[in-house]
Every structure is written in structure tokens, then in C-alpha cells.
Amino acid sequence: MPDGDGTPDKIEQAVRAVLGSLSGDLTVTEAALLAELEGLGREVARAKSEIAALRVEDINHSHIPTATDELDAVVEHTAAATNEILDCCEKLEGLQPGLSGEAADVVGSVVTRIYEACSFQDITGQRIGKVVAALKAIEKRVAAVSESFGRGPEPAPAEEERAPLTEGQKLANGPQLPGGGTSQEEIDRLLASFD
Amino acid sequence: MAIDKNTNVLIVDDYKTMLRIIRNLLKQLDFNNVEEATDGQEALAKLRAGHFGLIISDWNMQPMTGLDLLKEVRADGRLKDTPFIMITAESKTENVVAAKAAGVSNYIVKPFNAETLREKIEKVMAHA
Incomplete structure (x- = not known):
């Protein structure tokens, strides 16, 4: 053997x-x-x-870094696109004072809806951040399995010196998947129950 | 009770796009005195250097989270009564309970709409 x-x-x-x-x-x-x-x-x-x-080395040296780079690029591009949309909305808003009552109201309402919809970028950015963290955890486990089967120590990233997590950091796990969190109405009822 | 829309508002979020969205929504609600910070530490420095009548903060930021910022605000003799609204994607009950225990004035879960923002601002400022 x-x-x-x-x-x-x-x-x-x-x-x-x-x-x-x-x-x-x-x-x-x-x-x-x-x-x-x-x-x-x-x-x-x-x-x-x-x-x-x-070829587990490929997973850690190529596949995972490529995947995380691609995800970073997704965040960058959606942020750039969102900012373009916001630029356009701000220009439309600037036209509002020169419009008649009804037209001004329509523009105002539509622009507000676009602002609301643009918050998708924040939510998707946070979700992608969670995927990147999961990929990094897989990378560590692959390195550990590879090493335990005698394929030689891979250049594992040094463990960072970390300060103890605050309560805010421990509880920062969002955004939740649909059905996994609490709705605004439930939150309102919960807060009201404390009053 | 009338809401003072000239009050200084500090918005805190590590996503610049989100800051821009909230600033624009506040502008539509006639709040024009808006300052920004991208994490809890920067926010705390601005709060201690200035006078703000409302704080609107995200939760998930580094190095200081929104919850940690809230605790610092409530522990500061000069800032402790400032209305504080958390706007966050953290929608678990334990998060809401922790924020309430730390003294949050109201809690908005992302994604949110302008009407929810207006309603919560009016509610917390009426009690300020």
C-alpha cells in the first residue's frame, strides 16, 4: 500500500x-x-x-478564489448600475418643480418607488457576502481534509487574531431567506408588546 | 405634536448606495439636514461633535455594528435621549428583542418603503 x-x-x-x-x-x-x-x-x-x-488544490487555488472574485464583481456592477439609476431619478426629481400638479405628483410617486426598489442592491450585496463567507469556510475544510490525507500542508491562511465578538456582531446574520425572518407587521406588534 | 423637519438627521450604513437612497427618501419627506456615516465609530464621532435630533442606522457594519452604536448612544449622557431607528435586514425576533433591550426607538426591516419610513419617523419624533 x-x-x-x-x-x-x-x-x-x-x-x-x-x-x-x-x-x-x-x-x-x-x-x-x-x-x-x-x-x-x-x-x-x-x-x-x-x-x-x-485535484483539491485546484479548489483552493483556483475555483474558490475565482468564484469569490466573480461575486465581488457582481456586487460592484450592481452598485454601479444602481447609482446610474439613482442619478437618473435625481434628475427627474429636479424637473418636478416645473411640472403641473398631477404630473409632479406622478413623477414624485414613481421616483419614490424606484428609490425603494433600488434597496435591492443592499440586500443582494449582503446575501452575496454570506455566500463568500460560506465558500471560505469550504476552502478551510478542503485544506484540512487534504492535509489529513497526507497531501502535504497547503499554505493555510494564518488564523487572525480576533477580539471577542460583541452582541451586535453575534446577532448579525441577515438577511434571512423568505419565511426565515419576521415581517414588519410582526416586528411592530412585538415592539408594541414591550410598551 | 408637529415634527421639526429642520432637525439634523444622521444616517448610518456601510452601503453608500443605501445612504443615498435613505437621503433621497428623507428629502421627499422634507428632511434636508442629513449627515452620513459609514459605520458605528464614525457615527459616534459625528454625534459627539454635533447636534442631531434623529439617528437612522443599519445593524450589520464593521467594526462597530448598529446595535453597538445604539448601546453607546444610550450610555452617553448627552446623546441618550436621541430617537434611534434601526433599518436593517436583520429580521429575526432575537434581533428585534436585543435592539429593544438596548433602547431602540423603532425598527424597520429591509426592504422597506417610504411610507413605513415616514410613519416610524413621525412616531419616534412625536415621543422625543
Whole structure:
């Protein structure tokens, strides 16, 4: 059961050590144990070669960084587009004083609805931030699995020195998915219950 | 009780686009004296240096969150009575309860509309 690089791995060494320690004929139990141990060694070797075939380094060195860069670009582009929309709205608002009563009201109402709708950028930005955090967590786990299967230590990011989280930071998990949070009406009722 | 629309309003959010949206919505509600901050620390510095009659803050900001800012405001002798509205995507009950315990005046969940903003501002300023 050689390792990927041709050197004997720990299980093979263990089998050899057990064999070396035995003298005389093996009992049925010893033979069964040895067979189990060898089988286990083969499974580990197979898992290692499968992990090697997965090219886990690509996940951490290429796929995840590319995915996070793409998501950052999504946030940047939607922010730029939203700001363009807001520029246009502010120009329309500037025309309002020169319009007749009804037309001014319509422009005002439509511009307000556009402002409200533009808050999508904030919500999507926060959701994408959560996806990036999830990808980084996967990256760490992949690195840990890779290292534990003897593929050599990957250049793991140094653990940051972190101050203890404040209550505000611990509770900052939004935005919630539809149905996972509380509606404005429920929040209003909850706040009123404290009065 | 009439609402003083000349009051200075501080809006706090780490998304510049969101600051711009809230500023524009406030303008439509005739609040024109609006200042901005992009996190709790910057907001606290502005609050301590100036005079504000209303704070509208996001929750999820670094390094100081909106909840931490609220606690600082309520612990400050000069600022403690300033109306404070949280506008946030944090919509879990535990967040609302924590904000109320810290002394929030009202709580708006994103996405929100101009009518909700107007209603909450009028409510908190009537009690100020």
C-alpha cells in the first residue's frame, strides 16, 4: 500500500510491524485481524488516490478564489448600475418643480418607488457576502481534509487574531431567506408588546 | 405634536448606495439636514461633535455594528435621549428583542418603503 509518492504509508508500516511481531502459525483470529487491517489499508489508499484525482488544490487555488472574485464583481456592477439609476431619478426629481400638479405628483410617486426598489442592491450585496463567507469556510475544510490525507500542508491562511465578538456582531446574520425572518407587521406588534 | 423637519438627521450604513437612497427618501419627506456615516465609530464621532435630533442606522457594519452604536448612544449622557431607528435586514425576533433591550426607538426591516419610513419617523419624533 504505497503512498502516492511511492513511500510506504503508516498503515502499511503498521501491517509490517504486526507481521514482524508474530511468530509461528497465525491463529484464526489473528489472520482475520490482519485481513481486516489490510482491507482498511486498501480503502485508505483508494480514498487517497480518489482525493488526488479530485485535484483539491485546484479548489483552493483556483475555483474558490475565482468564484469569490466573480461575486465581488457582481456586487460592484450592481452598485454601479444602481447609482446610474439613482442619478437618473435625481434628475427627474429636479424637473418636478416645473411640472403641473398631477404630473409632479406622478413623477414624485414613481421616483419614490424606484428609490425603494433600488434597496435591492443592499440586500443582494449582503446575501452575496454570506455566500463568500460560506465558500471560505469550504476552502478551510478542503485544506484540512487534504492535509489529513497526507497531501502535504497547503499554505493555510494564518488564523487572525480576533477580539471577542460583541452582541451586535453575534446577532448579525441577515438577511434571512423568505419565511426565515419576521415581517414588519410582526416586528411592530412585538415592539408594541414591550410598551 | 408637529415634527421639526429642520432637525439634523444622521444616517448610518456601510452601503453608500443605501445612504443615498435613505437621503433621497428623507428629502421627499422634507428632511434636508442629513449627515452620513459609514459605520458605528464614525457615527459616534459625528454625534459627539454635533447636534442631531434623529439617528437612522443599519445593524450589520464593521467594526462597530448598529446595535453597538445604539448601546453607546444610550450610555452617553448627552446623546441618550436621541430617537434611534434601526433599518436593517436583520429580521429575526432575537434581533428585534436585543435592539429593544438596548433602547431602540423603532425598527424597520429591509426592504422597506417610504411610507413605513415616514410613519416610524413621525412616531419616534412625536415621543422625543
